[in-house]
Amino acid sequence: MISFSNVRTEWFGPVTFDAVAGAPVKIVAPSRDASDAFVRVAAGLARPDSGQVKLLGEDIYAVTEEEYVHLMKDVGLVTQSGGMISNLQTYENVALPALYHGKKTIEELETFTSHVLAGLGIPMDLGETMMRTRPHLLKPYQEKILRIIRAHAMEPVLMIYGELTDQLPDDIGKYVIQLAMEFHRQSKERVSMFVTCDESTLKSIPTAGAIFLDASRQETRE
Helix, strand or coil, X not given: CEEEEEEECCCCCCEEEEECCCCEEEEECCCHHHHHHHHHHHCCCCXXXXXEEEECCEECCCCCHHHHXXXXXXXXXXXXXXXXXXXXXXXXXXXXXXXXXXXXXHHHHHHXXXXXXXXXXXXXXXXXXXXXXXXXXXXXXXXXXXXXXXXHHCCCCEEEEEXXXXXXXXXXXXXXXXXXXHHHHCCCCCEEEEEEXXXXXXXXXXXXXXXXXXXXXCCEEC
Protein backbone atom coordinates (compact mmCIF):
# COMPACT_ATOMS: atom_id res chain seq x y z
CA MET A 1 0.00 0.00 0.00
CA ILE A 2 2.56 2.57 1.20
CA SER A 3 6.19 1.97 2.08
CA PHE A 4 9.09 4.07 3.35
CA SER A 5 12.62 2.94 2.57
CA ASN A 6 15.45 4.71 4.42
CA VAL A 7 13.54 7.99 4.30
CA ARG A 8 15.28 10.89 6.01
CA THR A 9 14.45 14.58 6.45
CA GLU A 10 15.85 17.25 8.76
CA TRP A 11 13.03 16.41 11.16
CA PHE A 12 13.11 12.60 11.28
CA GLY A 13 14.69 9.42 10.01
CA PRO A 14 15.98 7.39 8.54
CA VAL A 15 12.80 5.32 8.71
CA THR A 16 11.79 2.13 6.89
CA PHE A 17 8.44 0.35 7.08
CA ASP A 18 5.61 -1.13 5.00
CA ALA A 19 1.95 -0.42 5.73
CA VAL A 20 -0.21 -3.22 4.36
CA ALA A 21 -3.88 -3.26 3.41
CA GLY A 22 -6.34 -3.57 6.28
CA ALA A 23 -4.04 -2.39 9.04
CA PRO A 24 -4.27 0.83 11.08
CA VAL A 25 -0.80 2.24 11.75
CA LYS A 26 0.40 4.59 14.50
CA ILE A 27 3.29 6.84 13.55
CA VAL A 28 4.89 8.52 16.59
CA ALA A 29 6.99 11.59 15.81
CA PRO A 30 9.54 13.23 18.12
CA SER A 31 8.05 16.71 17.62
CA ARG A 32 5.14 18.56 16.03
CA ASP A 33 7.43 19.65 13.19
CA ALA A 34 8.43 16.03 12.57
CA SER A 35 4.78 14.97 12.58
CA ASP A 36 3.91 17.61 10.00
CA ALA A 37 6.97 16.74 7.90
CA PHE A 38 6.06 13.04 7.85
CA VAL A 39 2.51 13.77 6.69
CA ARG A 40 3.76 15.99 3.89
CA VAL A 41 6.35 13.42 2.76
CA ALA A 42 3.80 10.58 2.84
CA ALA A 43 1.39 12.64 0.73
CA GLY A 44 3.97 13.59 -1.86
CA LEU A 45 3.99 17.25 -0.84
CA ALA A 46 7.59 17.53 0.39
CA ARG A 47 10.46 15.52 -1.08
CA PRO A 48 12.62 13.85 1.60
CA ASP A 49 16.36 14.48 1.74
CA SER A 50 16.94 10.82 0.92
CA GLY A 51 15.12 7.52 0.61
CA GLN A 52 12.08 6.33 -1.31
CA VAL A 53 8.33 6.52 -0.69
CA LYS A 54 6.12 4.10 -2.64
CA LEU A 55 2.36 4.46 -2.85
CA LEU A 56 0.38 1.64 -4.45
CA GLY A 57 3.65 0.35 -5.89
CA GLU A 58 4.72 3.67 -7.43
CA ASP A 59 7.61 5.87 -6.34
CA ILE A 60 5.58 8.94 -5.44
CA TYR A 61 8.50 11.29 -6.14
CA ALA A 62 9.35 9.80 -9.53
CA VAL A 63 5.92 9.92 -11.21
CA THR A 64 4.63 12.62 -13.53
CA GLU A 65 2.20 15.28 -12.30
CA GLU A 66 -0.65 13.49 -14.08
CA GLU A 67 0.31 10.16 -12.49
CA TYR A 68 0.53 11.84 -9.09
CA VAL A 69 -3.01 13.23 -9.39
CA HIS A 70 -4.23 9.75 -10.36
CA LEU A 71 -2.55 8.21 -7.31
CA MET A 72 -3.92 10.82 -4.93
CA LYS A 73 -7.54 10.12 -5.82
CA ASP A 74 -7.16 7.07 -3.57
CA VAL A 75 -5.60 9.02 -0.69
CA GLY A 76 -7.42 10.92 2.05
CA LEU A 77 -5.36 13.53 3.86
CA VAL A 78 -6.14 15.37 7.10
CA THR A 79 -3.31 17.73 8.00
CA GLN A 80 -2.80 19.40 11.38
CA SER A 81 -4.25 22.63 10.01
CA GLY A 82 -5.08 24.34 6.76
CA GLY A 83 -5.79 22.57 3.51
CA MET A 84 -8.92 24.56 2.73
CA ILE A 85 -9.20 27.10 -0.12
CA SER A 86 -9.90 30.40 1.62
CA ASN A 87 -11.93 32.07 -1.14
CA LEU A 88 -14.41 29.18 -1.39
CA GLN A 89 -17.23 28.50 1.02
CA THR A 90 -16.81 25.46 3.23
CA TYR A 91 -19.35 23.32 1.37
CA GLU A 92 -17.41 23.90 -1.86
CA ASN A 93 -14.17 22.84 -0.16
CA VAL A 94 -15.82 19.69 1.17
CA ALA A 95 -17.53 18.75 -2.08
CA LEU A 96 -14.98 19.54 -4.78
CA PRO A 97 -12.51 16.61 -4.40
CA ALA A 98 -15.22 13.92 -4.24
CA LEU A 99 -17.18 15.47 -7.11
CA TYR A 100 -14.07 15.95 -9.24
CA HIS A 101 -13.08 12.30 -8.89
CA GLY A 102 -16.65 11.03 -9.18
CA LYS A 103 -16.65 9.46 -5.73
CA LYS A 104 -20.02 10.85 -4.53
CA THR A 105 -22.99 12.85 -5.79
CA ILE A 106 -24.13 16.10 -4.17
CA GLU A 107 -27.02 14.24 -2.53
CA GLU A 108 -24.69 11.56 -1.13
CA LEU A 109 -22.33 14.24 0.19
CA GLU A 110 -25.16 16.09 1.92
CA THR A 111 -26.39 12.88 3.57
CA PHE A 112 -22.89 11.87 4.62
CA THR A 113 -22.09 15.32 6.05
CA SER A 114 -25.39 15.53 7.93
CA HIS A 115 -24.80 12.08 9.46
CA VAL A 116 -21.36 13.04 10.78
CA LEU A 117 -22.45 16.40 12.16
CA ALA A 118 -25.49 14.83 13.84
CA GLY A 119 -23.21 12.26 15.49
CA LEU A 120 -21.22 15.15 16.93
CA GLY A 121 -24.38 16.72 18.33
CA ILE A 122 -24.14 19.73 16.02
CA PRO A 123 -27.66 21.10 15.34
CA MET A 124 -28.82 21.23 11.72
CA ASP A 125 -28.98 25.03 11.63
CA LEU A 126 -25.42 25.34 12.97
CA GLY A 127 -24.23 22.71 10.47
CA GLU A 128 -25.80 24.67 7.62
CA THR A 129 -24.15 27.87 8.85
CA MET A 130 -20.77 26.12 9.04
CA MET A 131 -21.12 24.89 5.45
CA ARG A 132 -21.93 28.39 4.15
CA THR A 133 -19.02 30.00 6.01
CA ARG A 134 -15.54 30.67 4.65
CA PRO A 135 -13.06 28.24 6.27
CA HIS A 136 -11.00 30.91 8.06
CA LEU A 137 -14.11 32.05 9.95
CA LEU A 138 -14.77 28.60 11.43
CA LYS A 139 -13.61 27.59 14.88
CA PRO A 140 -10.49 25.36 14.65
CA TYR A 141 -12.37 22.21 15.72
CA GLN A 142 -15.16 22.91 13.20
CA GLU A 143 -12.69 23.25 10.36
CA LYS A 144 -10.92 20.02 11.32
CA ILE A 145 -14.19 18.09 11.42
CA LEU A 146 -15.09 19.33 7.95
CA ARG A 147 -11.63 18.45 6.62
CA ILE A 148 -12.16 14.92 7.94
CA ILE A 149 -15.54 14.76 6.19
CA ARG A 150 -13.93 15.96 2.97
CA ALA A 151 -11.22 13.28 3.17
CA HIS A 152 -13.63 10.45 4.01
CA ALA A 153 -15.95 11.49 1.17
CA MET A 154 -13.16 10.52 -1.25
CA GLU A 155 -13.54 6.89 -0.10
CA PRO A 156 -9.74 6.47 -0.17
CA VAL A 157 -7.81 3.24 0.27
CA LEU A 158 -5.18 5.17 2.27
CA MET A 159 -6.09 7.64 5.01
CA ILE A 160 -3.38 9.84 6.52
CA TYR A 161 -4.31 11.68 9.72
CA GLY A 162 -1.94 14.31 11.10
CA GLU A 163 -2.54 15.04 14.80
CA LEU A 164 -6.15 13.86 14.50
CA THR A 165 -7.39 15.10 17.89
CA ASP A 166 -5.37 18.32 18.01
CA GLN A 167 -7.53 21.39 18.81
CA LEU A 168 -10.56 19.20 19.52
CA PRO A 169 -12.47 19.16 22.84
CA ASP A 170 -12.10 15.77 24.58
CA ASP A 171 -15.62 14.55 23.78
CA ILE A 172 -15.32 15.49 20.11
CA GLY A 173 -11.83 14.01 19.94
CA LYS A 174 -13.17 10.66 21.16
CA TYR A 175 -15.96 10.74 18.58
CA VAL A 176 -13.54 11.64 15.79
CA ILE A 177 -11.32 8.65 16.63
CA GLN A 178 -14.40 6.43 16.68
CA LEU A 179 -15.44 7.90 13.31
CA ALA A 180 -11.98 7.24 11.85
CA MET A 181 -11.99 3.63 13.03
CA GLU A 182 -15.52 3.01 11.74
CA PHE A 183 -14.43 4.40 8.39
CA HIS A 184 -11.31 2.22 8.46
CA ARG A 185 -13.35 -0.93 9.00
CA GLN A 186 -15.62 -0.24 6.02
CA SER A 187 -12.98 -1.66 3.63
CA LYS A 188 -10.59 -4.57 4.10
CA GLU A 189 -8.25 -2.85 1.64
CA ARG A 190 -7.97 0.39 3.60
CA VAL A 191 -4.87 1.57 5.46
CA SER A 192 -5.25 4.29 8.09
CA MET A 193 -2.09 6.05 9.28
CA PHE A 194 -2.39 8.06 12.50
CA VAL A 195 0.54 10.45 12.89
CA THR A 196 1.20 12.25 16.17
CA CYS A 197 3.92 13.57 18.46
CA ASP A 198 1.81 12.63 21.49
CA GLU A 199 1.32 8.85 21.60
CA SER A 200 -1.25 9.14 24.41
CA THR A 201 -3.76 10.73 22.01
CA LEU A 202 -3.87 7.44 20.07
CA LYS A 203 -4.19 5.05 23.01
CA SER A 204 -7.73 4.00 22.03
CA ILE A 205 -6.68 2.98 18.50
CA PRO A 206 -5.96 -0.78 18.33
CA THR A 207 -2.82 -1.61 16.34
CA ALA A 208 -0.08 -4.22 16.48
CA GLY A 209 2.41 -1.55 17.52
CA ALA A 210 3.79 1.91 16.86
CA ILE A 211 6.38 3.10 14.37
CA PHE A 212 8.72 5.65 15.91
CA LEU A 213 10.34 8.35 13.76
CA ASP A 214 12.88 9.24 16.42
CA ALA A 215 16.14 7.51 15.47
CA SER A 216 16.74 6.54 19.11
CA ARG A 217 13.45 4.62 19.22
CA GLN A 218 13.50 3.06 15.76
CA GLU A 219 11.54 -0.08 16.32
CA THR A 220 7.94 -1.19 16.13
CA ARG A 221 6.83 -1.65 19.71
CA GLU A 222 4.10 -4.11 20.67
